[in-house]
Amino acid sequence: MTATHLGMPAFPAAAREAVRDDVLRANLRRATHTIRDKRARAVSELADWDRLRAAGKAVKDHTLRHLDHYLLRLEAAVTAAGGTVHWAADAAEANRIVTALVLATGEREVVKVKSMATQEIGLNEALEAAGIAAYETDLAELIVQMGHDRPSHILVPAIHLNRAEIREVFRTEMGRWGRPAPDGLGDDPRELAEAARLHLREKFLHAKVAVSGANFMVAETGTMVVFESEGNGRMCLTLPETLISVVGIEKVVPTFRDLEIFLQTLPRSSTAERMNPYTTMWTGLGPSKGADGDGPAAFHLVLLDNGRTDTLADEVGRQALRCIRCSACLNVCPVYERAGGHAYGSVYPGPIGAILSPQLRGTDEEIDASLPYASTLCGACYEVCPVAIDIPEVLLHLRERVAQGGPATREGIRVRIRPARGHTAERAALRAARLLLERPGALRAGERLLSRARRLRPRRLPGPGRAWTDSRELPRPPREPFRDWWARERGGRA
Amino acid sequence: MRAALFVTCVNDALYPRTGVAVVRLLERLGVDVDFPAAQSCCGQPQYNTGYRYESEPLLRRTARAFAGYPYVVAPSGSCVAMIREHYPRIGARAAAEGRGNELADLAAGLVPRVYELTEFLVDVLGVTDVGAYFPHTVTYHPSCHGLRALGLGDRPRRLLAAVRGLDLIELPGAEECCGFGGTFAVKNPDVSAAMGADKVRAARATGAEVLCGADNSCLAHLDGTLRRAGAPLRTLHIAEILASTDEAATTTEGKHPR
Numbered sequence: 001m002t003a004t005h006l007g008m009p010a011f012p013a014a015a016r017e018a019v020r021d022d023v024l025r026a027n028l029r030r031a032t033h034t035i036r037d038k039r040a041r042a043v044s045e046l047a048d049w050d051r052l053r054a055a056g057k058a059v060k061d062h063t064l065r066h067l068d069h070y071l072l073r074l075e076a077a078v079t080a081a082g083g084t085v086h087w088a089a090d091a092a093e094a095n096r097i098v099t100a101l102v103l104a105t106g107e108r109e110v111v112k113v114k115s116m117a118t119q120e121i122g123l124n125e126a127l128e129a130a131g132i133a134a135y136e137t138d139l140a141e142l143i144v145q146m147g148h149d150r151p152s153h154i155l156v157p158a159i160h161l162n163r164a165e166i167r168e169v170f171r172t173e174m175g176r177w178g179r180p181a182p183d184g185l186g187d188d189p190r191e192l193a194e195a196a197r198l199h200l201r202e203k204f205l206h207a208k209v210a211v212s213g214a215n216f217m218v219a220e221t222g223t224m225v226v227f228e229s230e231g232n233g234r235m236c237l238t239l240p241e242t243l244i245s246v247v248g249i250e251k252v253v254p255t256f257r258d259l260e261i262f263l264q265t266l267p268r269s270s271t272a273e274r275m276n277p278y279t280t281m282w283t284g285l286g287p288s289k290g291a292d293g294d295g296p297a298a299f300h301l302v303l304l305d306n307g308r309t310d311t312l313a314d315e316v317g318r319q320a321l322r323c324i325r326c327s328a329c330l331n332v333c334p335v336y337e338r339a340g341g342h343a344y345g346s347v348y349p350g351p352i353g354a355i356l357s358p359q360l361r362g363t364d365e366e367i368d369a370s371l372p373y374a375s376t377l378c379g380a381c382y383e384v385c386p387v388a389i390d391i392p393e394v395l396l397h398l399r400e401r402v403a404q405g406g407p408a409t410r411e412g413i414r415v416r417i418r419p420a421r422g423h424t425a426e427r428a429a430l431r432a433a434r435l436l437l438e439r440p441g442a443l444r445a446g447e448r449l450l451s452r453a454r455r456l457r458p459r460r461l462p463g464p465g466r467a468w469t470d471s472r473e474l475p476r477p478p479r480e481p482f483r484d485w486w487a488r489e490r491g492g493r494a
Numbered sequence: 495m496r497a498a499l500f501v502t503c504v505n506d507a508l509y510p511r512t513g514v515a516v517v518r519l520l521e522r523l524g525v526d527v528d529f530p531a532a533q534s535c536c537g538q539p540q541y542n543t544g545y546r547y548e549s550e551p552l553l554r555r556t557a558r559a560f561a562g563y564p565y566v567v568a569p570s571g572s573c574v575a576m577i578r579e580h581y582p583r584i585g586a587r588a589a590a591e592g593r594g595n596e597l598a599d600l601a602a603g604l605v606p607r608v609y610e611l612t613e614f615l616v617d618v619l620g621v622t623d624v625g626a627y628f629p630h631t632v633t634y635h636p637s638c639h640g641l642r643a644l645g646l647g648d649r650p651r652r653l654l655a656a657v658r659g660l661d662l663i664e665l666p667g668a669e670e671c672c673g674f675g676g677t678f679a680v681k682n683p684d685v686s687a688a689m690g691a692d693k694v695r696a697a698r699a700t701g702a703e704v705l706c707g708a709d710n711s712c713l714a715h716l717d718g719t720l721r722r723a724g725a726p727l728r729t730l731h732i733a734e735i736l737a738s739t740d741e742a743a744t745t746t747e748g749k750h751p752r
């Protein structure tokens with residue numbers, strides 16, 4: 001994955017800043033609760049939701065099990081429809097391919113459709129280094145890009161900002177990127193959207209090259225599918241002469257019919273809509289191969305691995321590849337709500353980020369080793385996930401890899417991950433606790449000691465115990481442990 | 495009917511009143527309760543922190559301690575979830591690692607006999623009115639493992655609603671996690687505290703006298719947060735409310751001062 005986020009502090013330290021930022025906390029709380037409630041209503045309208053969820057899971061699992069087969073079918077179908085397929089093993093290779101394709105057109109500007117895959121590989125930065133300007137056209141991405149900020153949500157990248165903050169970005173930055181914001185711009189959402197519309201319209205009409213991702217790729221027909229709300233994506237997908245799509249290999253589905261499931265589950269899970277306003281589908285260059293001037297004259301599909309095959313090799317972790325990036329898990333996550341998206345140090349924040357980043361990037365970096373612990377295991381994410389990814393199960397699996405070490409696949413090679421640094425004291429403590437708990441005699445002695453020390457009752461503990469007592473009182477030890485009460489009161493029967 | 499109490503390590507060491515309440519409640523309902531002294535901890539702290547191997551000896555101990563009992567009842571949703579959800583996984587992983595079926599067999603033998611307290615009352619004993627008397631306003635926080643992993647649903651609320659004198663007030667945002675999360679509470683203390691503060695704010699806004707739960711580890715976190723704030727709201731395990739009767743309600747024990 002991209003290096004832009006690496007060197008981030010571990011999750012707890014990054015989250016501390018966010019927790020203390022009252023404006024951010026309020027922005028996140030309002031936004032996540034609104035969409036959370038709307039999603040619940042949209043989902044409850046469908047009597048067969050559970051079956052749709054199970055069907056989505058089954059389609060994805062089947063496809064992942066035969067991924068090689070479906071990717072080859074997809075390649076054949078896209079090629080037959082006039083497109084060109086490229087394979088990229090990692091971010092660097094994908095960036096090289098896209099950069100070369102853009103340079104070959106002679107253009108130095110591209111418009112972009114909102115895409116997680118291109119963010120994952122840091123494409124904008126790679127293009128910039130080659131002298132190519134990439135313009136985001138999704139409203140929220142545009143705000144983030146102009147504000148020199150980082151996205152903090154999969155679907156609503158500027159969720160951490162409120163409208164006053166957005167107005168500020170438009171007022172001060174829009175002019176540097178193209179058509180400036182009108183004078184006297186207010187912070188009414190409609191006014192802000194109109195300013196962005198005028199700004200973007202100019203970009204669409206000039207752009208010769210567009211870069212996109214895709215939500216789904218149909219192996220059977222070679223059809224690419226993009227779900228969106230604003231219509232800006234459709235502009236990018238139809239107006240420019242060259243279209244380059246960078247798509248993760250896990251986005252393939254076998255047949256056109258499979259879309260039926262996701263056309264229902266994705267919009268309801270992500271924007272809480274029955275149907276998203278724009279669903280754009282294209283198959284290579286279309287029947288006319290672009291000759292009628294309708295749609296792009298050249299289409300390139302860059303299939304991205306970047307850690308996905310390694311993830312697929314892991315029996316527990318591979319379910320993360322079912323993800324359709326709806327962001328429902330972010331919106332219900334109580335940790336995301338307080339910590340915000342930036343604390344996850346990746347373009348994939350929230351619960352899905354906590355299981356995806358440590359798999360795609362490995363657990364060597366401090367931030368990635370801390371992500372499996374960025375959860376209370378409350379299970380709200382699993383409950384809403386439209387493809388039934390058991391996120392708590394994967395979190396526990398990855399905690400094990402971090403704390404205890406274990407097998408993993410890196411760049412196609414089976415390796416043994418060594419326990420992460422910084423877990424020595426914890427390992428010793430939990431081991432000691434286990435040894436004590438295994439010996440009820442010793443346990444009882446320990447419990448009695450605790451009861452005897454009950455009058456000491458410290459308010460603040462030193463060392464790691466401070467993490468508890470900084471915000472909470474300690475429980476008061478009782479006069480006697482339960483087992484002593486039992487021995488005294490019911491002992492004769494035990 | 496014979497049932498073993500799995501009191502859990504947290505209750506044994508810190509909340510013996512909850513264990514005593516379960517014993518009195520079940521005995522009142524005609525259950526012959528036993529406490530196998532070989533029990534200790536289910537291994538959840540180790541397992542949930544990533545130390546699966548450390549949790550294996552505790553799986554073994556727990557399964558052996560409760561061998562032969564037709565029912566095992568625990569006043570903790572998260573410990574029951576640990577057994578029901580994770581013991582079979584631990585067994586399967588050990589088998590997959592070529593270490594035989596011992597753990598898998600122990601897990602399979604234990605899992606179907608283990609019940610969370612409110613499950614046992616409603617599903618096995620078939621009671622919702624346990625004959626309790628508790629003249630106080632109460633709000634209920636369903637801990638996540640009980641709510642989502644075990645699917646306890648409205649069992650705790652139905653039990654509370656049938657208690658004479660008890661005025662049950664709905665807790666807004668009840669299904670949201672309190673922020674305890676086991677070692678999460680100390681590994682991510684800032685987020686944990688922020689979640690706890692929000693939960694406590696919602697509970698205080700109900701105006702209830704008692705914040706009730708079915709998991710004392712979550713309640714320890716909430717109680718600690720409340721006491722640091724000097725709030726008058728007190729926390730109480732559901733077993734202690736259900737164990738309260740007319741006579742007990744007037745004694746000190748019935749009021750459960752901590």
Ligand code: SF4
Nearest residue numbers: 323324326327329385
């Ligand atoms: S993990 Fe599930 S809920 Fe989260 S973004 Fe992916 S599909 Fe949506």
